[in-house]
Amino acid sequence: MGSTPSAAYDRVIMGIDPGTNIMGYAFIGVNGNRAHIITMGVIDMRKCKDTYMKLGEIFTRVQGLIASFLPDELAIEAPFFGKNVQSMLKLGRAQGVAIAAAISRQVPIHEYAPLKIKMAITGNGSASKEQVADMLRRMLNISGDEMPQFLDATDALGAAFCHFLQQGRPVSEKRYSSWADFVNKNPGKVK
Secondary structure (H helix, E strand, C coil): CCCCCHHHCCEEEEEEECCCCEEEEEEEEEECCEEEEEEEEEEECCCCCCHHHHHHHHHHHHHHHHHHHCCCEEEEECCCCCCCHHHHHHHHHHHHHHHHHHHHCCCCEEEECHHHHHHHHHCCCCCCHHHHHHHHHHHCCCCHHHCCCCHHHHHHHHHHHHHHHHHHCCCCCCCCCCHHHHHHHCCCCCC
16 A cells, blocks of 8 residues: 555545444545545454544544545545444444534535445445455555455545545436436437
């Protein structure tokens, strides 16, 4: 992964995969319609046993990352709805603290559901974390030895890259409800 300064890019997108034990982060630089990985990694808080101290560490470390890489935007993975309410609460707190850290530095936030990220990266909403990581490795030309040990880092990269892909799509003024609707509204374009 490169260590190119943030100033070398038109835009820098930070991605976060929230977690209270391991939180993934990634930064991509954007020039025109091309994205390049700047860095990715994790914040490992497994040694800290106090829940509130972990939240403080998330806030401090996210602010530090923002100060180091100067992102223009933050793409963060939204908590998914599961059966374990306590896990959801912890994950939501971690996400909220990371968002608060970005807000304190005036970084705009964009939230993406895991399904949306998987669809954007692989075209399959039920893709595994490993499949997402492999696709990102290929699309961003990351060598195998540069791939991180924790998939939380590639999940964060997925959030950032998903945001890049969403921003790169041209917005059409016409909206279509189906293929038949497209054909009806564009009779000269379809034969």
